[in-house]
Amino acid sequence: MKKILVNEKVSSDALNILKKAGEVVYMPSGDLEEFKKLVKDVTAVMLDTTIKFTPELMDMAPDLKVISRTGTGVDNVDVEAATQRGIMVLHTPDANTGTVAEHTVALIGAVSKHLLFLDKETRDGKFKTARRLYLPVDLDQKTLGIIGYGRIGKQVAKRCMAAFNMKVIIYDPFIDESVVAPGVVRYDSEEQVYKEADVLTVHVPMTPETKHHIGEKLLSLMKPSAYIINTARGNIVDEAYVIKMLEEDRLKGAAFDVLANEPPVDGEAFLQNDKTIVSPHSAALTSECTVRVACEAASGIVDFLEGRKPRSIFNRKGLNIQ
Secondary structure, X not given: OOXXXXXXXXXXXXXXXXXXXXXXXXXXXXXXXXXXHHHHHOOEEEEOOOOOEOHHHHHOOOOOOEEEEOOOOOOOEOHHHHHHOOOEEEOOOOOOHHHHHHHHHHHHHHHHOOHHHHHHHHHOOOHHHHHOOOOOOOOOOOEEEEEOOOHHHHHHXXXXXXXXXXXXXXXXXXXXXXXXXXXXEEOOOHHHHHHHOOXXXXXOOOOOOXXXXXXXXXXXXXXXXXXXXXXXXXXXXXXXXXXXXXHOOOOOEEEEOOOOOOOOOOOOHHHHOOOEEEOOOOOOOOHHXXXXXXXXXXXXXXXXXXXXXXXXXXOOOOOOOO
């Protein structure tokens, strides 16, 4: 019977799906040393972000045929190494779309209304002074700039137009014009989006091209009254330069769900600044979405083991799968 290693805490629904196709080895601890011991004779791995799946780990598992990521991003998997070894890499790009979009919109509301700061001031007995700081801003008719108009970017645009009556401008050189929703304005110049956005939100995958892409050159174009939101990946945005801009009053605020260091290191500058809001890479971790994502990741493994083609194969081209 084929073994399936699950290296994260998942719902019983997902585990029951997996049990249809093999013996489930369940290790919700995320401990690397335990993972090394258990991965040796498995055929499939259901993977979260706690383990970086290196070529060395793959070589410890000669029977490994499929890795299924519970999430959209696969940046903790060496996809090239997996492809060279004939290992299929699956992900779940659709399961968390609406959930991450909701979290993004919540961060936009929280940072523009200065909710965390005002909450703290009120609890610290500064009700009267905090009330008259006039920090919150209206979102109505403000310009939302979206970098990356994929699944999540589209949903963020839709929600912000409907909820806040925001104008939406986007930059994404990889999409067809036909997918741009009515009312959304597409720019050919990425720089122009940074210049015009009152709120800028990032929705691109982590790739060699996007790593450290949003740095001084682009960030310095933003308005001093603007806010930046990142629910993509931490290393896409230069956090140190964002902090520099905040400290110099060249940017109003930043709300990130992702950081370059996860978990943060001691004294992390981004966490020390009172103009930032940070959540622990939890945009997709609602009670409903975690079940949905795990079940989809499990179903992909079962499809593979039972001879069907899984729906979302990340390295489809590399494996020459039609």
